[in-house]
Amino acid sequence: xxxxxxxxxxxxxxxxxxxxxxxxxxxxxxxxxxxxxxxxxxxxxxxxxxxxxxxxxxxxxxxxxxxxxxxxxxxxxxxxxxxxxxxxxxxxxxxxxxxxxxxxxxxxxxxxxxxxxxxxxxxxxxxxxxxxxxxxxxxxxxxxxxxxxxxxxxxxxxxxxxxxxxxxxxxxxxxxxxxxxxxxxxxxxxxxxxxxxxxxxxxxxxxxxxxxxxxxxxxxxxxxxxxxxxxxxxxxxxxxxxxxxxxxxxxxxxxxxxxxxxxxxxxxxxxxxxxxxxxxxxxxxxxxxxxxxxxxxxxxxxxxxxxxxxxxxxxxxxxxxxxxxxxxxxxxxxxxxxxxxxxxxxxxxxxxxxxxxxxxxxxxxxxxxxxxxxxxxxxxxxxxxxxxxxxxxxxxxxxxxxxxxxxxxxxxxxxxxxxxxxxxxxxxxxxxxxxxxxxxxxxxxxxxxxxxxxxxxxxxxxxxxxxxxxxxxxxxxxxxxxxxxxxxxxxxxxxxxxxxxxxxxxxxxxxxxxxxxxxxxxxxxxxxxxxxxxxxxxxxxxxxxxxxxxxxxxxxxxxxxxxxxxxxxxxxxxxxxxxxxxxxxxxxxxxxxxxxxxxxxxxxxxxxxxxxxxxxxxxxxxxxxxxxxxxxxxxxxxxxxxxxxxxxxxxxxxxxxxxxxxxxxxxxxxxxxxxxxxxxxxxxxxxxxxxxxxxxxxxxxxxxxxxxxxxxxxxxxxxxxxxxxxxxxxxxxxxxxxxxxxxxxxxxxxxxxxxxxxxxxxxxxxxxxxxxxxxxxxxxxxxxxxxxxxxxxxxxxxxxxxxxxxxxxxxxxxxxxxxxxxxxxxxxxxxxxxxxxxxxxxxxxxxxxxxxxxxxxxxxxxxxxxxxxxxxxxxxxxxxxxxxxxxxxxxxxxxxxxxxxxxxxxxxxxxxxxxxxxxxxxxxxxxxxxxxxxxxxxxxxxxxxxxxxxxxxxxxxxxx
Numbered sequence: 001x002x003x004x005x006x007x008x009x010x011x012x013x014x015x016x017x018x019x020x021x022x023x024x025x026x027x028x029x030x031x032x033x034x035x036x037x038x039x040x041x042x043x044x045x046x047x048x049x050x051x052x053x054x055x056x057x058x059x060x061x062x063x064x065x066x067x068x069x070x071x072x073x074x075x076x077x078x079x080x081x082x083x084x085x086x087x088x089x090x091x092x093x094x095x096x097x098x099x100x101x102x103x104x105x106x107x108x109x110x111x112x113x114x115x116x117x118x119x120x121x122x123x124x125x126x127x128x129x130x131x132x133x134x135x136x137x138x139x140x141x142x143x144x145x146x147x148x149x150x151x152x153x154x155x156x157x158x159x160x161x162x163x164x165x166x167x168x169x170x171x172x173x174x175x176x177x178x179x180x181x182x183x184x185x186x187x188x189x190x191x192x193x194x195x196x197x198x199x200x201x202x203x204x205x206x207x208x209x210x211x212x213x214x215x216x217x218x219x220x221x222x223x224x225x226x227x228x229x230x231x232x233x234x235x236x237x238x239x240x241x242x243x244x245x246x247x248x249x250x251x252x253x254x255x256x257x258x259x260x261x262x263x264x265x266x267x268x269x270x271x272x273x274x275x276x277x278x279x280x281x282x283x284x285x286x287x288x289x290x291x292x293x294x295x296x297x298x299x300x301x302x303x304x305x306x307x308x309x310x311x312x313x314x315x316x317x318x319x320x321x322x323x324x325x326x327x328x329x330x331x332x333x334x335x336x337x338x339x340x341x342x343x344x345x346x347x348x349x350x351x352x353x354x355x356x357x358x359x360x361x362x363x364x365x366x367x368x369x370x371x372x373x374x375x376x377x378x379x380x381x382x383x384x385x386x387x388x389x390x391x392x393x394x395x396x397x398x399x400x401x402x403x404x405x406x407x408x409x410x411x412x413x414x415x416x417x418x419x420x421x422x423x424x425x426x427x428x429x430x431x432x433x434x435x436x437x438x439x440x441x442x443x444x445x446x447x448x449x450x451x452x453x454x455x456x457x458x459x460x461x462x463x464x465x466x467x468x469x470x471x472x473x474x475x476x477x478x479x480x481x482x483x484x485x486x487x488x489x490x491x492x493x494x495x496x497x498x499x500x501x502x503x504x505x506x507x508x509x510x511x512x513x514x515x516x517x518x519x520x521x522x523x524x525x526x527x528x529x530x531x532x533x534x535x536x537x538x539x540x541x542x543x544x545x546x547x548x549x550x551x552x553x554x555x556x557x558x559x560x561x562x563x564x565x566x567x568x569x570x571x572x573x574x575x576x577x578x579x580x581x582x583x584x585x586x587x588x589x590x591x592x593x594x595x596x597x598x599x600x601x602x603x604x605x606x607x608x609x610x611x612x613x614x615x616x617x618x619x620x621x622x623x624x625x626x627x628x629x630x631x632x633x634x635x636x637x638x639x640x641x642x643x644x645x646x647x648x649x650x651x652x653x654x655x656x657x658x659x660x661x662x663x664x665x666x667x668x669x670x671x672x673x674x675x676x677x678x679x680x681x682x683x684x685x686x687x688x689x690x691x692x693x694x695x696x697x698x699x700x701x702x703x704x705x706x707x708x709x710x711x712x713x714x715x716x717x718x719x720x721x722x723x724x725x726x727x728x729x730x731x732x733x734x735x736x737x738x739x740x741x742x743x744x745x746x747x748x749x750x751x752x753x754x755x756x757x758x759x760x761x762x763x764x765x766x767x768x769x770x771x772x773x774x775x776x777x778x779x780x781x782x783x784x785x786x787x788x789x790x791x792x793x794x795x796x797x798x799x800x801x802x803x804x805x806x807x808x809x810x811x812x813x814x815x816x817x818x819x820x821x822x823x824x825x826x827x828x829x830x831x832x833x834x835x836x837x838x839x840x841x842x843x844x845x846x847x848x849x850x851x852x853x854x855x856x857x858x859x860x861x862x863x864x865x866x867x868x869x870x871x872x873x874x875x876x877x878x879x880x881x882x883x884x885x886x887x888x889x890x891x892x893x894x895x896x897x898x899x900x901x902x903x904x905x906x907x908x909x910x911x912x913x914x915x916x917x918x919x920x921x922x923x924x925x926x927x928x929x930x931x932x933x934x935x936x937x938x939x940x941x942x943x944x945x946x947x948x949x950x951x952x953x954x955x956x957x958x959x960x
Contacts, residue, residue, distance in 0.1 A: 037075025037167060041175045042082060048177040050161060052083040055090045056152050057123050057162040058143060059110040062094025064101075070135040072167060077141045084142060091150050092143035093126030107166030107174055114162045118180045123150040187312055192224040195255055196248040196289040196308060197231045198296060199262060202241045202865075204269045206322050211245070212263035213319035221252035231255075232313035235305035238321075242861075245269045246296035248289040273299035326463070372766040374774035377556035378783045382478040382542060385550040388532035394419030396467070398431040398530070407435060410523035418531045432462055433530060435471040436494075438515050439487035446489040446679060448719065452668045455500055455715070460664045464505040464855070469530050470497040471522075476512040476542045477729055478549050484732065491726035492679075492705075492719050498538055499704075499711030499718035500663050505855040509539035521546065538708065559737070559777035562696065565591030568646035569619075571637065573598045573627045573685060574653035574677075576607050579700065579746060583651055586769050588618045592648075596640040598625040598633070599654065619644070627654045627681035637688055647692040649736070652685045653700045654678075655720070660713040660847070662857060671716035678720035682727050689736040696777055697731075699724045699740040703761060706742040706783045710761070712851060725781040737779045743768065744786030761786040843903035849879035850899060860898055868893070880906070 045052065060072055073092075095113045096102075102109055117123050129147040132138060138145060154160055164176045199214060201207040214234065221227040230252070245267060247258035261267045281288045292303060398420045402408030411433060412422055423429035462468065475490040477483050494510045501508035509529050513522045525543050533539060542549045564570065570587055574580045575597035584595055595618060601607070603622055614620045621643075625636040641647060654677040658670055682699055689697045704710040705721025721742065728740035744761035746768050763771070763786045775782045851857050853875045858866060868876070877890040888906065896902035 036173065037072060037165075037175075038078040040167075040173050041076060041079035041163075041165075044163070044175040044177050045079070045083065048179075050177065050179075052080045052090070052142065053086075054155070054158055054161050055163060056160050057114065057117060057146075058090055058092045059114050059162065059164045060092055060094045061106065061110075061165045061167045062096045062126075064094075064096060066133065066135065069133050072165065073136050073138075073141060073143065076143070076165070080142045086142055087139060088142065088144040090142050090144070091123045091146040091152075093123070093146040097127040097129070098124075104168070104172070106168060107164060107172070107176075110164045110166065111176065111178070114164055114178050117152065117162065118160060118178070121152050123152050125149050184314065187225055190224040190228055190310060192228055192250075192310060194248055194250055194286040194289045195224075195227050195231050195252075196246060196292055197234045197255060197259075198238075198240075198244060198246045198303075198305060199234070199259070200238060200241045200244040201321065202243065203324075204243050206324070207243050207245060207269045208263045208265065209322040210319070211259040213322065215256040215259035215263065217318055218252040218259060219256035224251070226316075227252040227255065228310040228313050229316045230318060232309040233315045233318045236309060237315050237318070240272070240301065242272055242865075243269050244272055244296055244299075244301075246293045248286075248293050250286075268297050270297050270299040272301045324463075326465075372764075372770045374558065374770040375763050375767045375784050375786065377558075377771060377775055377778075378553040378785060379556040379780060380551045381554045382476070382549040383552050385541070385548050387548055388528050390528075391531040392419045393527070393531040396420045396431050396530075397423045397427070397429050398433055398467075399423040399429040400433045400435075402433075402435040403437045404435070407519050407522065410519045411435065411526050414520075414523040414527035415530060418527045420527075420530070428461060428463070429466075430463065431467040431469075431530070432458060433469045433471070433526060434458075435526070436473065436490060438473045439490050445683070446492075446723070448489070448493075448675060448679070449668050449672070451493050451496075452671055452716075452719075455496060456664055456666070459500055459504050459662075462504075462506060465535070466506055467530070467533050468497070468501060468506050468508045469511065469526060469533065470494055470508065471511045471513060471526055473513055473515045475510075475726075476551075478512075478542050478544050482544075483730065486726065486730045488723050488726035488730055491729075492723035495705060495708070495722035496711075496715055496719040498540075498708040499715045501538060502708040503663060503712040503715060503856065507533060507535050507538070509533050509541065512542040514544050517543065517546065553783070556775060556778060556782050558774040559739070559779065562649075562773070562776045563591075564648070565593065566648070568648040569594035569596055569640055569644035570648050571596045571598065571640065571650045571685075572653060573625075573650070573681070574655065574700075575599060575651075576601050576603075576610070576622070577653060580651075580653040581610060582746075582765060582769070583653065583700070583772070584620070585614065586772070587651070588614055588620075590773070592618060594619045594644040595621075596636070596644075597622040598627060598636055600624060600626055627652070627684055628676040630680075630684045630687070633684050633688060634691075637692065641692065647689070647694045649694050649696040649698070650685050650689050651698045651700065652682060654681050655700075657714065657717050660844075660857075662713065663715045666716060671719075674716045675720040675723070679723050682724050686727065686731065686736075686738055689738075694736045696737045696739070698772070698776055699728055699738070701725055701740045701742050703742045703744050703783060703785070706781075707761075707785075712855075713857065725783075728779070728781050731779070737777045739775060739778050740781045741772065741775065742781065742783040744784055842907045843900060845880065845883050846899050846903045846906065849876055849883060852879045858899060860900070862898060863893070863896055863902070 058076065060069075060076070063069060063072070076092075095109050096106070099109065113124070123146045125148045126146055129145055132145055152160060159180050159182070161177060161179045164178060166172060166174045166176075197214070197218075199207050199211045201210050214230075218227065218230055221230060245262055247255055247262065247267065249255040249258055258267065262269070281291055289308075292308065295303065393415060396419075398415055400408055400412050400415065400422065402411060415433065416422060420431070458468070472490045472494045474482070474485050474487040475494045477486050494512070498508055498510055500506075511526065511529055513525060517525075522543075529539065529541060540551055542551075564587060570592050572580060572584050572587070572595060575584045575595075576599045580597075580599075584597060587595060595614075597611075597620065599622070602624065603611075607622070611620050611622060621640070623636045623639070625632050627633050637647060656674055656677065658666065658674055678701075685699075686697055688694075701721045701724040702710070702717070704714055704718045705723075705725050708718075711718025725740045725742055728738045731738035744763055747762050747764050763784065768784075771784055847857055853872065854866070873890055873893045876893055877888050880888045884906075892905045893902060896905055
């Protein structure tokens with residue numbers, strides 16, 4: 001905007017006079033009469049204080065009609081005859097013959113033509129003039145038609161002048177006199193010893209692209225004066241944005257090399273930090289520039305760039321901002337068969353309605369799991385599906401990443417046959433096809449580090465709204481024959497891609513191909529799915545022997561009753577977490593008399609009280625042990641076996657969750673803390689159960705590994721839970737029954753996935769324990785989709801540990817701390833309304849609302865830079881209200897600078913809940929709620945909130 005305002009000021013400086021006539025006599029004509037035009041033209045000439053003798057060009061309005069053109073030329077002639085009697089000395093033409101009619105922009109287009117003519121010293125030809133209008137006698141006018149380029153020299157050193165007319169049907173009648181800018185005075189050579197130049201843009205990538213464009217201009221600078229002009233233009237004539245760097249050097253050539261180093265990534269780019277203190281600058285010019293460069297690269301923003309300009313420097317031509325480019329092509333939506341994730345994942349169909357808790361059964365009471373019906377549980381079944389609709393990939397630029405060169409060549413050829421363009425190296429693609437390697441032995445311990453870095457790179461480089469196809473092998477169990485071949489790592493990787501796509505707003509298809517099919521057939525399957533992929537729910541497909549299958553959620557049948565009493569003992573990992581304690585207590589209630597608990601936390605006073613409270617009913621003991629360490633796990637189990645006999649079953653609750661955050665910013669060292677107890681730990685407990693002859697293993701997992709939206713901001717957690725679900729699917733009938741429970745939020749116990757998701761996927765503790773009983777021996781992956789649990793509308797802060805990051809020293813929280821998702825069995829209850837006592841709650845609530853609406857966390861980005869329109873503001877307000885249970889004034893979103901500012905405003909100015917139906921409140925900008933006005937009384941002034949409020953409820957604009 002600042003650049004545009006400066007350009008507008010320069011143009012205004014060239015305009016010597018202007019006259020505009022709105023209305024009056026001229027508005028009753030489709031085009032103004034000669035008399036009306038003459039008045040406007042003469043007024044403009046007098047306002048400019050010039051005659052017509054120096055005019056070299058008139059840009060006519062040029063209606064192109066048999067009547068309009070003669071009227072315009074007659075009006076011009078009458079006006080000019082008051083100043084001269086000469087004939088045919090000034091060129092006349094119209095840009096409309098080049099570009100057509102542009103309605104209200106006609107005058108602006110003509111002004112641009114005149115400015116370019118002044119710059120190049122040539123009056124361009126008016127195209128398609130075969131013969132003049134028979135009603136115009138140009139030989140009697142001061143004008144001749146410029147039907148070919150006409151040289152436009154200066155005469156006797158006088159400035160060149162031109163006129164622009166805009167006499168349109170809309171009633172805008174304007175005439176502008178334009179004079180060229182004065183010629184710059186000659187300047188003495190500049191013995192400059194150092195130059196400094198700033199490069200600033202909205203993103204780091206844009207800074208590097210702009211630096212590359214600047215480099216060519218500096219390399220072409222003929223001398224130090226020209227280099228100083230370029231520096232002055234870049235430093236003073238360009239807006240300062242969020243990212244910046246700077247370079248310095250003695251000549252334009254040296255600066256060009258430095259700028260190319262910026263473009264290549266060899267020189268750092270910094271995020272602007274407006275709070276850095278100012279540092280003194282040395283007197284020596286070269287040293288001063290070096291200090292400035294260092295400060296800019298550290299993020300300092302308050303530098304007086306004008307003071308660094310060489311006296312007498314001018315603004316000159318310099319490459320403009322490198323805006324991000326995007327292609328938008330409307331196509332008719334094609335039918336795409338979508339479904340749940342492969343193997344261990346379930347997507348709920350649109351018609352699916354979460355079950356409603358019917359309440360305690362007859363004779364029962366709240367809080368009694370035995371009287372609570374089990375929540376609905378789902379498993380995945382695969383059904384045959386029609387082939388994808390034949391579609392073209394024309395116009396798509398795609399990069400193919402394949403480890404197998406034979407398959408890579410075949411996939412590239414098949415995509416090209418569909419019309420796709422293969423992206424060359426160095427070009428950021430709008431689409432991506434990645435074929436994962438065929439897995440080896442499923443007994444090999446997974447190494448997810450390389451995959452994590454690969455997925456992060458895709459999230460950082462592929463733009464939002466792009467298409468991505470992830471091709472896996474052995475990641476789905478379409479039939480029983482696939483079970484022994486299933487690779488849990490491949491399934492987990494495929495689901496993590498879906499969670500990353502949900503977080504980064506990518507349209508994704510996950511394909512599981514049959515490795516036994518020929519390369520050419522698999523390549524054609526990939527190309528067909530890529531061409532058919534459209535924006536919307538992600539696509540999950542498997543191919544077996546040339547046939548296409550899609551997953552379908554089906555009701556899970558409860559397993560046989562489990563007898564927990566008798567000899568032997570039960571092992572619970574992570575049993576001191578909040579959810580682990582509930583399960584330990586439940587096992588005792590169900591008859592278990594000996595329970596060994598493992599965890600990494602030391603036993604404190606609260607944990608000792610918990611264990612002591614169980615010992616009258618059962619023998620309970622605790623040992624510190626890292627389940628990811630197989631030797632330590634075996635030793636701990638051996639000590640329990642020595643005391644209590646046979647291992648009966650294992651409940652694996654160990655795990656941790658990182659803070660909600662972007663995949664792009666999460667290093668593997670952080671993600672590994674989450675994956676270790678669920679990946680290595682789950683493998684170890686299953687191996688232990690088989691070795692010891694246990695009856696069953698229950699893996700406490702989360703719907704973050706089954707529903708992609710639940711994994712947004714927690715992709716590492718989604719990866720770990722998807723691995724657990726696939727591991728349970730892989731387990732056969734030749735050992736213990738292995739069941740993985742994908743839990744939603746257990747209300748009031750803890751949290752994991754983002755709160756906006758957990759608000760609609762929750763169950764009570766009694767429901768969770770009833771579901772645990774019903775499906776302890778079901779086997780495979782069981783998903784509990786959950787249902788919305790009403791949230792209190794009173795102001796109350798949720799547990800302080802709701803977003804506590806996973807700790808390397810303590811994956812299970814201390815007993816007084818609510819647990820992360822794993823030990824709690826899923827997501828946490830959503831944050832409550834903003835409260836004066838806990839502003840952090842309001843910030844998390846606001847962040848989750850932004851993620852829910854925008855698909856990503858804006859962080860500390862200024863809200864005005866997000867381009868929020870009224871509909872998005874309405875969506876954000878609605879999301880905040882849904883999560884908080886309170887009424888929110890939409891104007892707060894518009895007045896806030898950042899998410900933190902919005903959270904503070906919500907904390908300070910919480911609005912009471914909306915009145916009951918029928919009161920029809922009017923929400924005012926100040927946040928007050930007033931009753932509906934008397935229908936017979938005056939209509940109150942509509943505030944911003946009142947205008948936006950109907951959008952929240954109905955999506956319709958108000959009628960007042």
